[in-house]
Amino acid sequence: MDLTLSDDQRSIIDSVVGVITDVMPIEKVREVLAGNTSPLDVMWSQAAGLGWFGLGLTEELGGTGFDLIEEALLFKEVGRHVTPGPLLATTLAARVAAQGGAAEVAAKLLGGEVRAGLAVPLAGDVVRLVGAAATDYLLVVHDTVAGLFPASAAIDRIPLGGLDELTSREQATVSGDPVAVVSAADDPIAARGSVLVSAMLAGIAEATRDMSVTYAKTREQFGSAIGAFQAVKHRCADMAVAAALADAQVTFAALSVNDFAADAGMQAAAARVVAEGAALDNARETIQIHAGIGVTWECDAHLYLKRVHALRELFGGEAAQRGSLLHAEPGN
Amino acid sequence: MDLRLSPEDVDFRQAARDWIRENYPTEPRPNDGPAMREFDLEWQRRQWAGGWAGVSWPVEYQGRGLPVLHQLIWLEECARIGAPDIDSRFVAVNHAGPTLIANGTQAQKAFHLPKILRGEVLWCQGFSEPQAGSDLASLRTVGVIDGDELVVTGQKLWTSFADLADYQELLIRTDPSAPRHKGLTWVICDMRLPGITIRPIKTLDGLSHFCEVFYDEVRIPLTTVVGEVNEGWRVAMSTLSFERGTAFTHGQVQLAAIVDRLIEIAGERPAYGRSKRGIDDDEIAGRLATARAEIAALRALTYTNALRNQSASQPGPEGSMVKLFYTELRQRLMRLAMEIVGPGSTLRGITHATWDEDYLFSYTETIAGGTSDIQRNIIGERVLGLPR
Ligand SMILES: Cc1cc2nc3c(=O)[nH]c(=O)nc-3n(C[C@H](O)[C@H](O)[C@H](O)COP(=O)(O)OP(=O)(O)OC[C@H]3O[C@@H](n4cnc5c(N)ncnc54)[C@H](O)[C@@H]3O)c2cc1C
Numbered sequence: 215m216d217l218t219l220s221d222d223q224r225s226i227i228d229s230v231v232g233v234i235t236d237v238m239p240i241e242k243v244r245e246v247l248a249g250n251t252s253p254l255d256v257m258w259s260q261a262a263g264l265g266w267f268g269l270g271l272t273e274e275l276g277g278t279g280f281d282l283i284e285e286a287l288l289f290k291e292v293g294r295h296v297t298p299g300p301l302l303a304t305t306l307a308a309r310v311a312a313q314g315g316a317a318e319v320a321a322k323l324l325g326g327e328v329r330a331g332l333a334v335p336l337a338g339d340v341v342r343l344v345g346a347a348a349t350d351y352l353l354v355v356h357d358t359v360a361g362l363f364p365a366s367a368a369i370d371r372i373p374l375g376g377l378d379e380l381t382s383r384e385q386a387t388v389s390g391d392p393v394a395v396v397s398a399a400d401d402p403i404a405a406r407g408s409v410l411v412s413a414m415l416a417g418i419a420e421a422t423r424d425m426s427v428t429y430a431k432t433r434e435q436f437g438s439a440i441g442a443f444q445a446v447k448h449r450c451a452d453m454a455v456a457a458a459l460a461d462a463q464v465t466f467a468a469l470s471v472n473d474f475a476a477d478a479g480m481q482a483a484a485a486r487v488v489a490e491g492a493a494l495d496n497a498r499e500t501i502q503i504h505a506g507i508g509v510t511w512e513c514d515a516h517l518y519l520k521r522v523h524a525l526r527e528l529f530g531g532e533a534a535q536r537g538s539l540l541h542a543e544p545g546n
Numbered sequence: 547m548d549l550r551l552s553p554e555d556v557d558f559r560q561a562a563r564d565w566i567r568e569n570y571p572t573e574p575r576p577n578d579g580p581a582m583r584e585f586d587l588e589w590q591r592r593q594w595a596g597g598w599a600g601v602s603w604p605v606e607y608q609g610r611g612l613p614v615l616h617q618l619i620w621l622e623e624c625a626r627i628g629a630p631d632i633d634s635r636f637v638a639v640n641h642a643g644p645t646l647i648a649n650g651t652q653a654q655k656a657f658h659l660p661k662i663l664r665g666e667v668l669w670c671q672g673f674s675e676p677q678a679g680s681d682l683a684s685l686r687t688v689g690v691i692d693g694d695e696l697v698v699t700g701q702k703l704w705t706s707f708a709d710l711a712d713y714q715e716l717l718i719r720t721d722p723s724a725p726r727h728k729g730l731t732w733v734i735c736d737m738r739l740p741g742i743t744i745r746p747i748k749t750l751d752g753l754s755h756f757c758e759v760f761y762d763e764v765r766i767p768l769t770t771v772v773g774e775v776n777e778g779w780r781v782a783m784s785t786l787s788f789e790r791g792t793a794f795t796h797g798q799v800q801l802a803a804i805v806d807r808l809i810e811i812a813g814e815r816p817a818y819g820r821s822k823r824g825i826d827d828d829e830i831a832g833r834l835a836t837a838r839a840e841i842a843a844l845r846a847l848t849y850t851n852a853l854r855n856q857s858a859s860q861p862g863p864e865g866s867m868v869k870l871f872y873t874e875l876r877q878r879l880m881r882l883a884m885e886i887v888g889p890g891s892t893l894r895g896i897t898h899a900t901w902d903e904d905y906l907f908s909y910t911e912t913i914a915g916g917t918s919d920i921q922r923n924i925i926g927e928r929v930l931g932l933p934r
Contacts, residue, residue, distance in 0.1 A: 450932060459846070462843060
């Protein structure tokens with residue numbers, strides 16, 4: 215057992231952080247928010263060039279040959295920086311295309327030429343499209359199977375509202391044939407997706423903790439930094455505990471799912487529950503600690519809060535996690 | 547990063563499991579008093595005889611010198627099978643031992659360490675006083691140097707197992723004129739010395755976990771000072787961080803066992819005062835599921851901290867995160883247990899004879915070893931760097 219970051223893992227994190235701070239810092243995120251998609255295009259080609267979409271895919275299938283844990287490290291940074299764009303859907307879609315025999319599509323997804331959005335199955339062929347605006351493919355992920363469809367397969371698209379302005383939501387019906395299909399027994403796309411969602415949530419929990427701590431050290435009232443007041447200090451401490459638990463559990467989940475461990479389902483569900491709680495609580499506390507400025511559009515806190523809500527509806531909601539946890543083998 | 551155990555780790559776990567199954571005491575543990583002392587020491591003696599005492603203690607002090615991962619595995623295996631928790635042996639094995647190893651003289655180590663591992667002695671911790679709880683550095687029990695002895699007068703409070711212990715880690719003020727943290731001394735006190743009076747205090751579960759201890763000109767040899775005279779704060783702080791390291795591993799496995807049992811009970815009968823089976827009640831089922839998730843995450847964090855800190859000579863302030871979350875979670879969980887089984891349940895408890903006792907005990911844990919608020923201060927100031 216080894217829970218320390220390897221040199222490779224450290225350089226993956228450094229490289230991801232380097233790209234994001236360079237091409238998609240928070241100011242650029244806000245440009246995207248204002249409707250200018252060109253920063254996204256710049257980021258997309260860099261991400262593809264660095265192999266983000268195939269990080270966890272074997273080299274034979276066109277990837278870099280790392281594991282789910284490395285992907286989780288990448289997506290934790292994506293969460294931490296509220297990076298926009300269908301990064302997760304495209305990563306998973308590339309897996310499905312590559313393993314489902316659609317090598318050409320896989321190459322285009324990996325190379326950044328095309329993008330994919332997610333389709334959350336609702337009932338029958340009706341799906342909720344998440345982050346699928348202006349994408350070329352749709353990944354429909356069921357618990358047992360994942361299918362990749364051309365975007366044209368989605369008919370009757372109706373835009374839906376949503377809290378996160380950076381994540382589009384639509385309702386649609388999927389018709390037609392998939393270009394690739396992968397069963398969960400061969401590759402658990404839903405489980406991997408859920409772990410990566412948890413990783414993003416853990417990243418959000420850390421980012422909001424850091425935002426709060428930084429502000430608590432600089433904002434002064436009553437003649438001292440507000441972080442000296444226990445009401446604030448103890449909130450920050452609770453945020454730190456929540457973030458640390460989420461991060462540790464996401465690591466356990468990523469490693470367990472990758473190893474097809476017997477308790478992988480429980481570990482992944484635990485990661486979702488703990489990371490969702492941490493992200494939502496920490497986003498809330500960040501708004502509270504920033505107070506007046508915290509509820510403004512200008513403060514980044516709402517970007518995190520809204521992203522949490524967008525992520526929560528992917529790959530099994532609360533009921534599904536509850537089931538996996540309650541029916542897990544006793545004595546973890 | 548890798549979660550899989552190496553073949554050596556798997557062998558170690560299997561050997562531990564086999565040995566514990568053959569040797570752990572299966573008769574019920576007496577709740578307190580000399581019978582409990584004898585029970586706990588007998589279990590320690592068996593571990594020594596079987597070569598399992600001091601799994602992570604250095605080999606030169608007759609420990610096994612194994613990595614922290616093996617210590618975690620050992621603790622988990624003990625807890626899984628239901629072997630007794632460290633409990634009354636805690637101060638001796640997890641506090642005094644490591645503190646002596648880090649700070650003691652050769653003579654102190656040679657005398658005390660074997661006695662601890664062999665199950666000959668219990669220790670207690672004499673830190674808190676009536677006026678010095680969270681604010682430990684304000685303690686007033688004084689020690690005056692007289693020849694080659696310290697003459698100690700004052701009072702300690704909440705000393706767990708003082709009435710059963712042979713030795714005490716005693717923290718006293720030896721230089722009243724020095725700044726608060728600079729005038730303290732950490733000394734080994736023989737609990738049978740003349741001038742010591744011990745009065746057990748009854749706790750809310752009707753048992754007695756701790757005592758008040760009075761010192762009336764107790765003469766303690768200077769050779770029992772650990773570290774230097776007036777260096778006690780540094781020594782005491784190293785002791786406290788040991789307490790917040792891997793110390794809750796056994797308890798975490800107990801939490802998992804409690805949830806397993808509650809899920810079983812919730813599947814069999816309606817929750818107390820409700821009409822539906824607990825498991826069919828969304829609110830109860832949701833809380834049980836969340837508890838399982840939180841226990842898993844706590845284990846992940848414990849492993850992560852322990853494995854990342856193993857090269858450090860003593861655990862860092864991150865241990866406070868585990869202590870805070872574990873004790874608060876245990877209290878939340880026991881409250882949920884009360885809502886499921888109801889008060890006065892005749893079902894057997896998990897760590898005590900009844901669920902009532904398990905429940906009441908959880909109220910002590912967010913206080914002992916530094917209250918939750920104090921842990922939050924430590925995390926805020928020492929982990930996050932917030933101003934005092
Ligand atoms: C079961 C049990 C076993 C124990 N065993 C031992 C033992 O073996 N040896 C030993 O030496 N001690 C022992 N203790 C004592 C324990 O360490 C103290 O009870 C604890 O440190 C708190 O001190 P206090 O009870 O005086 O509370 P106080 O310090 O008076 O605290 C009262 C309240 O004020 C809060 N508070 C105090 N200061 C602050 C602050 N700076 N910021 C925010 N909140 C604050 C506390 O959190 C608490 O809620 C034991 C306690 C228990 C419950």
